[in-house]
Amino acid sequence: MTADRVVLGIESSCDETGVGLVRLAADGTVELLADAVASSVDEHARFGGVVPEIASRAHLAAMAPTMRRALDESGLGLSDVDAIAVTAGPGLAGALMVGVAAAKAYSAALGVPLFGVNHLGGHVAVDTLEHGPLPERCLALLVSGGHTQLLLVEGIGEQITEIGSTIDDAAGEAYDKVARILDLPYPGGPPIDKQAKLGNPKAIAFPRGLTGPRDSAYDFSFSGLKTAVARWVETEQRAGREIPVADVCASFQEAVADVLTAKAVRAARDLDVDTLVISGGVAANSRLSELAAQRCAEAGITLRVPRPRLCTDNGAMIAALGAHVLAAGAKPSPLDMPANPGLPVGTIVVQ
Template identity: 50%
Template sequence: MLVLGIESSCDETGVALVQAGGGAIPRLLGHALHSQVRMHEAYGGVVPELASRDHIRRVLPLTRQVLAESHRSLPDVDVVAFTRGPGLAGALLVGAGVACALGASLGKPVLGVHHLEGHLLSPFLSADPPEFPFVALLVSGGHTQLMRVEGVGQYELLGETIDDAAGEAFDKSAKLLGLGYPGGPALSKLAEQGDAKAFALPRPLLHSGDLDFSFAGLKTAVLTQVRKLGDQVDARKADVAASTEAAIVEVLLKKSLAALKATGLKRLVVAGGVGANRHLREQLDAGCARRGVRVHYPELALCTDNGAMIAMAAAMRLDAGVDVAVRTYAFDVKPRWPLDELSAV
């Protein structure tokens, strides 16, 4: 079974082809990705209308590229999968429309995929894939969640952010430091030159006794610190960046370890764009090693939004028999779609 996956939830257009079936872990045959970072940089953030228009321009050329690199043609595709949500409504509609049009023209079934499920299952594409069950830390620009994962489609929400996600805390703090867009990677790079103990920034909800997160207060603390520094802020930017990163990473680490202890599980999966952060990986690796816990990550190239994770999630749902691809080509999208509402069909 060949699954073509299309991702268009925000500011990256991704297309991939995955081979699945026979109970084996699906295999990635090819993928292509276009990032809109340069286009949105001038505006300091994602402009939804521009994102949608750019997806329209990119999705078919990327599809042709993936098929050519995989030495396949469109009629070889058995299922067309697309990101149904969550994400920007207009951007989601582009991927959904193209996927359903391809399915209708080929007479092949289509399947709408949950974007976060794609992230959650993306480590199965790595050289060291996990095994069920595990605790998952989903940490990205718009989402920070801890999930108990028993199998494909079997997700229990353990905790989530009550305000800003970790990725938003990175990006907003970076903006306060004048680091531009996208802020998270710029802040992490600058943090390598700073002293993480220079400023005592808060660790929100670190001792709350539950597994929820909150990062809005940290952003406010960074703003206060920047104002206190005044004219000296440029000379201390690296220290502020390092202190901010350390606060975010400590909260993510401690909450993840608490989730592992509460569930008794010995396997952690980390997915989403923030999962590529070097400091976070180092701290999680060290903390989990001390407790005899295995940690699994997606390949670095697959941490951001991509078509491979959408094709992979679709293939795993179909192979596990928890979902059915359909030949009805009327489609809808779900800009807001909590992962814990996703259940086996």
């Protein structure tokens, strides 16, 4: 590669329509040019979770306007685009199809290569827009409403291996369910974090899932924690006692952050990795960031967390991964590439 190249990224795996533009420099560095996002979260709030059909229709309505905003923000035109990256999976089938169809149309119309990339890899790649190149080998903790995974990254555009995952609820999903139990707004992460700052994290001894001596070292489980919160609240209500919402939130959040950070640091030590990246929507949680920073410092591990805007789903992360895939010399995806709701993390680019 001898000249800078502009990569356009499209993200539509869930309830955010994202379009991002990055510049891949000749030396392999990636610069963020634009990041436009349209969210349909308010349309899902009254249902307490994402409704796939609503999300798909929202993507259809938002795609063209979001594309225009991204181009305006970057000061570029479509004719300046050298490659297109799109989330091919994992995600909601209908939502993915909207983004993939749009990316194929732009690719065919502009005559530029198309790269169908992995949503999870995008969450790792986005950190390079914030903190620059990653070491050749690092560990990523991806924590969101749909995913909780530990990933060993040995080249962002080349090899990502899952070493641990949730066996039931994702951490963000548990936040949403606990928020519903406590009559807090959806999505549950921000209101629980806000309440937790007013409470005592030691007030209630909620369980830490999969932390026994015979349990999986790197896998997660949050369903039992969510159930424990529900039963504790139910017991207090039956006794006629007022629910100390702040204490419940603080104790629940401490249990989540404790397990996530302990397993991530343990994995980094076991695998002899000295850099940990935390990304996904839950990465913006204040207690998770605080405890991760403390434990990483104690273990001599470098912690990298993108700013909150880049942690949630966005087109910039897909453009960034597309740039790394392009730099690695990957073959473009075919125009008949399907959307794959169950795309495994090891498939970084669909070929």
